[in-house]
Amino acid sequence: MSSMENQTQARRANRRASAILKAVASFVVIVATTYLGLLAVTFFIGRVVPIDPVLAIVGDRAPAHVVERTRIEMGFNLPYYQQFYLYVKGVLQGDFGTSVLTTNPVMADIRRVFPATMELATVGTIIGAAFGIPLGVLAAVKRGSLADQIVRIIGLIGYSVPIFWLGLLALLVFYARLGWTAGPGRIDVVFEYTFTPITGFYLLDAVLNRDWAAFKDIFAHIILPASLLGYFSLAYISRMTRSFMLNELSQEYIVAARAKGLSETRIIWGHALRNAAVPLVTVIALSYAGLLEGSVLTETVFAWPGLGLYITNSLQNADMNAVLGGTIIIGSVFIALNLFSDLLYRLLDPRTRIR
């Protein structure tokens, strides 16, 4: 009897292991093909845009033989498939070439600017989710009420007002007039020599250094652009939360929860939102990715030394390596976030878990 039970258990464990293996394998295949697609697109863009990377380096007054020599040095005489192979090989080793503008390897530049963007987007997403989810829940629970209308209008404004205009307005009001926040940039110049970045995420670095004066200053700098990005993602998150919540609140298990005598608070936050959280995770992850790539305008307005500003500057100076490198990084983050939200999805929804 017990040996039979053991056998069934062993068989079940076996089946589980092979199912997990299969899932991991399909994950790897999906990520690899998506990444290859991303590289192909960026490579293609790099070759078809009317910017000559050779001229960008040697300048437009270089003699013909110099141009020709540089072209061969850079491998542009090779057939496209070989170029693509070398490109992929370089990228996989973290080599995006050298930036014409800064003369640094593109990877080193990105390592410097990307944490700034990521920090901004992270704080922005936290703000967006912290306010967007409760507002969406409120709108769904009080559907059709004044509160619902107000949340709708807040969302509509966040969604339709251009973020650069809102940014300038915010700077004018909160920095120039009221003086509540710090101005453009990440940190005040007085900290330039005393503050040493460790991770590149300044808020975290200030905590690690126990430099509370710097922390306060960094916070005063980040709060305005992050609130702005947060408002933008709040608009989206609150709308999606509302519609997911309405869907959940109309389910039969909510009637059952009421029949059990649970309080409305428990029903809304413990049951309905817990179920709505499953699709919401994907929405928040994608909105986070959207902030990472879409902060170009915000970074320009707030002189935020992040990836958006870096790409914009590179683009204006025909620095193709830097632009493509930045694009690949953003693409990679997109893929990673998708993967992450997929994993989180499994964690939140037992129906998608492998048993």
Next chain:
Amino acid sequence: MSTLLHVEDLRVSFPTRTGVVEAVRGVSFALGQERLGIVGESGSGKSQTGRAIMGLTPQQAEIKAKRLEFSGIDLLKASQAERRALRGSRIAMILQDPKYSLDPVMTIGRQIVETLRTHEKVGKSEARQRALDMLAAVQIRDPKRVYDLYPHEVSGGMGQRAMIAMMLIAGPELLIADEPTSALDVTVQLDILRILDRLVIDRGMGLVFISHDLRLVSTFCDRVIVMYAGKIVEELKASELSQAKHPYTQGLLNCMPKIGESRHPLPVLDRQPEWLL
């Protein structure tokens, strides 16, 4: 036999864009520790009657009654909080399909414990033990395993047992079962009914059994109310069903096929417009 539930002239109406729709139009009955069946077709108001007793009618609906009383408590005058305290602890309801009426992201055990701990102050380990006992009481063979399963991992019959366990754990005196077996396989239906029957008798509960299945209701209940268009058209003892006087009830009875009988043409329910009045 003391009377548990008094319903007198219960009316449930919904305001809609085209006017007020009356789902329940003057239903009256009294219930003791007995099994009362409410039968009717879709839209006859049988479910809305049950939900009005539970206090689970949608907000926009209007409920009127001369009397709606549960063991001396006037349900119409009771506050929201008072009614909520009754739900689950003294009046409970079993819904139709366990696939939809159990929270998909919460384990079965936690959902049962949740009912208990809402109404009684019990510690975690005691609550768990009582939930396991309750699962055993609904004849689940391996309560410890089922306790940690999610609703999608169990069959319909098992899910409905879990539903019954979840609703009965706080020991209600009145149970409203709204089509509790309609979503289940015929073979499982009888198991569930047997479990329900046993628990109702053992615990001395009153039962309102809502169904569209006259045959099922007549074998399972003591008394049957037949509803049509929001009104009671006939009330009779289950054993005297064959002596039904109302033509609608007779029509329902005639729809049931008998073995060895060939009927051409098949009888069709006739609905007289004057019954709507």
